[in-house]
Amino acid sequence: MNALDYSILFGSMLAIALYAIWSTRGSRDLSGYLKGSGQTRWFTIGLSVMATQASAITFLSTPGQGYEDGLGFVQNYFGAPLALILISAVFVPLYRRLKVYTAYEYLGHRFDPKTRLLGAGLFLVQRGLGAGITIYAPAIVLSTVMGWRLDATIVCSGLLVVAYTVAGGCDAVSLTQKYQIGVIFAGMVAAFFVLLSKLPAGLTATDALAVAGGFHKLQAVDFSPSMDRRYTVWSGVLGGMFLALSYFGTDQSQVQRYLSGSSVRESRLGLMFNAVFKIPMQFFILLLGVLIFVFYQFERPPVFFNRAAWSAQVARSSDGRLQALDSAFSEAHAAERAQVEAWVRARHAGDARGEAAAREAAGDAHKRVDLVRAQTRAALDAASPGTKANDSDYVFITFILDQLPHGLIGLLVTAFFAAALSSKAGELNALGSTTTVDIYRHVVRTGASDAHYVTASKVFTALWGFVAIGFALFANLAENLIQAVNILGSIFYGVVLGLFLVAFFLKRVGGTAVFWAAIVAQALVFGLYATLSISYLWYNLIGCAACMAIAVVLQAVLPPSRRGSPATVS
Amino acid sequence: MRAPSDDDSTGLPWPRSWRGVYGLVLGVFLGWVLLLSLLTRLFP
Structure with missing residues (x-):
């Protein structure tokens, strides 16, 4: 701001x-x-x-x-x-x-x-x-x-x-x-x-x-x-x-x-x-x-929307696990994005079979994205028990x-x-x-004045x-x-x-x-x-x-x- | 004592009765459920 x-x-x-x-x-x-x-x-x-x-x-x-x-x-x-x-x-x-x-x-x-x-x-x-x-x-x-x-x-x-x-x-x-x-x-x-x-x-x-x-x-x-x-x-x-x-x-x-x-x-x-x-x-x-x-299908979102919690853990951890998860997320998201773009292209071309295939592939790619996000939440929770592992409250403010x-x-x-x-x-x-x-x-004070x-x-x-x-x-x-x-x-x-x-x-x-x-x-x-x-x-x-x-x-x-x-x- | 009648004027050009207002609100609600059902079916 x-x-x-x-x-x-x-x-x-x-x-x-x-x-x-x-x-x-x-x-x-x-x-x-x-x-x-x-x-x-x-x-x-x-x-x-x-x-x-x-x-x-x-x-x-x-x-x-x-x-x-x-x-x-x-x-x-x-x-x-x-x-x-x-x-x-x-x-x-x-x-x-x-x-x-x-x-x-x-x-x-x-x-x-x-x-x-x-x-x-x-x-x-x-x-x-x-x-x-x-x-x-x-x-x-x-x-x-x-x-x-x-x-x-x-x-x-x-x-x-x-x-x-x-x-x-x-x-x-x-x-x-x-x-x-x-x-x-x-x-x-x-x-x-x-x-x-x-x-x-x-x-x-x-x-x-x-x-x-x-x-x-x-x-x-x-x-x-x-x-x-x-x-x-x-x-x-x-x-x-x-x-x-x-x-x-x-x-x-x-x-x-x-x-x-x-x-x-x-x-x-x-x-x-x-x-x-x-x-x-x-x-x-x-x-x-x-x-x-x-x-965020076309733009890479953060792997964890609560960036402050993410950055604090990255600074504290020394094993590189969180960085590895971030890289895995980038790859998974890029794969998903490619499938979604293929899906939209097939829609515009009127290619129903291509559209169905790309949509299914995008769904599979999304499962991989979700898996990496789940692993990230688990890693954050393991590194700092009590960390708010659900980052959905931070989605909108991050976008803003x-x-x-x-x-x-x-x-x-x-x-x-x-x-x-x-x-x-x-x-x-x-x-x-x-x-x-x-x-x-x-109960306590009955009959007092309005002003009271x-x-x-x-x-x-x-x-x-x-x-x-x-x-x-x-x-x-x-x-x-x-x-x-x-x-x-x-x-x-x-x-x-x-x-x-x-x-x-x-x-x-x-x-x-x-x-x-x-x-x-x-x-x-x-x-x-x-x-x-x-x-x-x-x-x-x-x-x-x-x-x-x-x-x-x-x-x-x-x-x-x-x-x-x-x-x-x- | 009775509650004020539902037929009392709403002061609106339309609907003039409270029954009409409630009917309109119910209609809008059902319209939303229908639209949301269509959205669910159109983009499964």
């Missing part, structure tokens, strides 16, 4: 944060601080919901996933439109009618204080753990590639987001997210067009897709009924729907976004915006990775730094930070709100920010932990969703039955996770179904609860 890139990065990040602080200055009551001025329009809500979900890892890692595994991951989002329709039709009107600040406050209206605390507690544990990851994950990649100090990257980005989230509350979060997502889209679209311009002359879009398809990168849908496969249409529609229902419908970081709307209409349209654009957005990001794969002109490099790095800050802000805002409304105001709770909310938001920064600084996170936190989300989300679906639809079930049902269902999910090896998306469905079924059974032996509550669906 040069001075132009750095000025784009620091200039835009600081300008967005300072503008948010300036435009949300002045005193506000608790409702204004936690839910915003109530004037937010659907487009801002839509972008805000999208920005909260899409973290920096979405934009850094997903192209790498497309590069390695193709488009299959897009199926994970197939359940989102269905879930968002249900949330729009059922959840939003209930939340708004009861004028709740948090989703868990709704559980208190419908059931009792202990169920409200259980829901809030599950959210705080899960989201509190994830908050550190949101800062750490992009910081480790960017600091490694850029040569920045990891601790300085974490602290600077962490303090910036804490500053404007604490100062401006919900309105500042929505406002910054609108501009941040603009920067993100501009960066991703620019990268896409530069990538297209970098493909070899004479290679048409159809050729590029044919090459990608020849390496099985365009297997976007898989109708296999196997539960062992991580991404299928069925796990995406069913598991993904329950995950999205839980995330968008019950996770305060999202609920807070659409409750800031000026009406039910604005909230609903903001959600429908995401229902329409979520799948194409993920498809586009994955396709970017697939096209980077095609690009090697291929994009200055200015656009700055824009893309800004986009990654914007994504990190926008999702972080949503999380902090929600953690502060939930701690204030569901714990502090409800606004101050408390600012303090809790800042504290959660410092916890996240501390977690990111002192926890030596590796990819396994990042994945573990994602899996942890699926393990908890199903049961939390079960709590809410019982609240909405099972009028006869009371607080005690659902409280114990949630605890038993959570234990069941933990047990199944320890013994089964199925796609983690299924735990959303299992946890939810178990919670609902056990609640019904328990209610049958418990005294009847009050019926016809305004907190249920009529």
Whole structure:
């Protein structure tokens, strides 16, 4: 990065944060601080919901996933439109009618204080753990590639987001997210067009897709009924729907976004915006990775995309093994490139037999390339156990730094930070709100003034920010932990969703039955996770179904609860 | 109390009802699944 890139990065990040602080200055009551001025329009809500979900890892890692595994991951989002329709039709009107600040406050209206605390507690544990990851994950990649100090990257980005989230509350979060997502889209679209311009002359879009398809990168849908496969249409529609229902419908970081709307209409349209654009957005990001794969068929990629880790090991090793692997990779890639070029030539000549033969030869050559990469990862891991052996997170940033002109490099790095800050802000805002409304105001200090709770909310938001920064600084996170936190989300989300679906639809079930049902269902999910090896998306469905079924059974032996509550669906 | 009716106006020129909006969103979703299935089949 040069001075132009750095000025784009620091200039835009600081300008967005300072503008948010300036435009949300002045005193506000608790409702204004936690839910915003109530004037937010659907487009801002839509972008805000999208920005909260899409973290920096979405934009850094997903192209790498497309590069390695193709488009299959897009199926994970197939359940989102269905879930968002249900949330729009059922959840939003209930939340708004009861004028709740948090989703868990709704559980208190419908059931009792202990169920409200259980829901809030599950959210705080899960989201509190994830908050550190949101800062750490992009910081480790960017600091490694850029040569920045990891601790300085974490602290600077962490303090910036804490500053404007604490100062401006919900309105500042929505406002910054609108501009941040603009920067993100501009960066991703620019990268896409530069990538297209970098493909070899004479290679048409159809050729590029044919090459990608020849390496099985365009297997976007898989109708296999196997539960062992991580991404299928069925796990995406069913598991993904329950995950999205839980995330968008019950996770305060999202609920807070659409409750800031000026009406039910604005909230609903903001959600429908995401229902329409979520799948194409993920498809586009994955396709970017697939096209980077095609690009690297004609251009030699690094044998290991995390160049910093590679260079450090090369400098340390004295046996020449890594250098030998690098040479073997060059030979294997050159052989593959020759076959791919022959394949494209045969396509252009209309030589079907030649095309089929070259495609098969290219596939065989690619196996050799993959073998050398696997040997390299194994060698790096053996030389330095604990080295992050999966380098797919570094694919996109490597392409950016090697291929994009200055200015656009700055824009893309800004986009990654914007994504990190926008999702972080949503999380902090929600953690502060939930701690204030569901714990502090409800249990610790009842009946205080609005001004007191606004101050408390600012303090809790800042504290959660410092916890996240501390977690990111002192926890030596590796990819396994990042994945573990994602899996942890699926393990908890199903049961939390079960709590809410019982609240909405099972009028006869009371607080005690659902409280114990949630605890038993959570234990069941933990047990199944320890013994089964199925796609983690299924735990959303299992946890939810178990919670609902056990609640019904328990209610049958418990005294009847009050019926016809305004907190249920009529 | 009842949740607000799905027939309440969306304020959009089209679709005017929420059922219409949800139908449109479902249609777009099915369209994407169809397009992705075609992509999978065309470039196996």
